[in-house]
Amino acid sequence: MSNGGQAAWLKIAPASIAQQSHSKAPVATAAEAELSFRDIPYLKKAFIDVTPADRKDGISVGELGVDGGNKVMVLELARDIADNNEDKFDSFHIVYRDKLLFESYYLRGRIDLPHFQASATKAYTSMALGRAIQLGYLTMADLDKPLISFLKELDSTKFVEGVELITLHKAMTMRGGLGITNEQREEFEKNPAVLKGQRMVQALLENSAPITKESQDFLYGNYNPRMVMQVIEAVVPSSAKDFIKNELLNKLGITDYGWRTEISDLPTAGWGSSITSRDMVKLGILAKNKGKWNGEQLVPEAFLAKATSRILLTGDDDVYGGGKDVSNQGYGYYWWNADLKYGNKSYYSTSAQGGGGQYIILIEELDLMIVVTAHNNDNRTLQIIAEQILPAFTKK
Incomplete structure (x- = not known):
């Protein structure tokens, strides 16, 4: 499918790649910065860089093909994206060995x-909760406690039955069990x-169908993240908004971002953030x-191990961004995971995912x-990662 020629590939011979590396990455004009995303005009030419600039932003850089990866294979994919771009990619970055x-x-x-970022925001909410654990406002043991035990302003006499079954662990694996009709x-x-x-949580727990072990099946949505954000708000000394800013994002040097506020006056937890591609790299x-990050433990290792693990299998009937070489889809703490196959070998991947095609994909083995x-x-x-990126970073 053609994109109307609005993103023509910069056709460079291998000998001139270094020269292109000194060109400037596209920046938003003052007018573009004021537009809603859907109104931003398409680039007239794609920008492709195999020796990314060191922007002194905390990200180490190297050269594709020298520091790893098959440059020819990756550039072939870049050419295809720029010429066709059926998947409507806006950016594509590869980090190898840091x-x-x-x-x-x-x-x-x-x-x-x-x-x-759409639902990739959920993964960032997960990291914010992990940051609260690292600073001692919660413990790993608290993950198995009833979520309502952290919310002291609720009136439990009005709850539906079974609310105590909703633990942080259940809420973070999309198994809170709430039953709210539209x-x-x-x-x-x-x-x-x-x-x-907390009156938002009160309304949810008053209007839900009873919570049962049977109702606590995996159900993807935004109610569970909303309740987790309420816990962050309740346990940190500042507001959740300030905590995310000062104790997570600013620690990574992320200052140019957006994060919407929902009806409860808390930050949205299931969607609504926006950050740059390079800042996604930092996360x-x-x-x-x-x-x-830079030698400082911002989030507990034990928490991230659980967050990015396959706590439960969600099935392969409808794998977002998937294909024939993507299987065993699962879920951790707002992080998805799947096996990506190349040749006779499968590689475990974990990813933050957002509707529209936002991904932070980690393949630890490689x-x-x-x-x-x-x-x-x-x-x-x-599927594209399995077909065209794995071959560039593996030896068959």
Whole structure:
């Protein structure tokens, strides 16, 4: 499928790649920075860099093909993206052995423009909870306690039955068990003034169907992350908004970002953030390095091990971004995981995923990370990684 020629590949011979590396990555104009994402014009030319610039932003850089990876294979994929881009990629980055080796921007991608993250926000909420554990506001043992035990402003006499079955662990694996119809939600959201703070959780726990072990099956949505954000708000000394800013994002040097506020006046937990591709790389490095950033333990290693593990299998009937070489889809603490097959071998991957095609994909066995932004819900990103990136970083 053609993109109308609006993102023509920079056709470079191998000898001129180094010269291109000194060109400037696309930045947003002042006018573009004020536009909603859907109104940002497509780039006239794709930007493809195999020796990403050291921008003194905390990200180490290297050269594709010298520090790892098959340059020809990766550039072949870059050419295909730029010429066709059926998946509507806006950026595509590759980090190998802690070095950014490949940086590219297409369509609405800009190096300095925060890109909507959709449900990848859930993974960032998970990291915020982990940060609260690292600082002692929660413990790992608290993950198995009833979520309501941290929310002291609730009136338990009005709860439906079984609310105590909702632990942090259950909520973070999308198994809280809430049963709220759209009609119920629309009704109590008609009066937003009574949903501020913990009153949002009160409304959920009053209007839900009874919570049972049977109802606590995996169900993807935003109610569980909402309740987890309420716990963060309740246990940290500042607000959740300030805590995320000062204790997580600022620690990584992430200052150019957006994070919406929901009806409760708390940060949205299941969607609504926006950050740049390079800042996604930083969050990926934090996860890949088991919670450490510049030698400081920001998130407990034990927490991230659980967050990025396959706590439960969710099935292969509908794998987002998947294909024939993607299987065993599972879920951790707001992180997805799947096996990616190349040849006769499968590689475990874990990923933050957002609707439209936002991914932070970690493949620990290969010390490999791929960061993607896009705006197509029918993307094939995980399948593309299996088919065209794994061969570039493995020996068959």
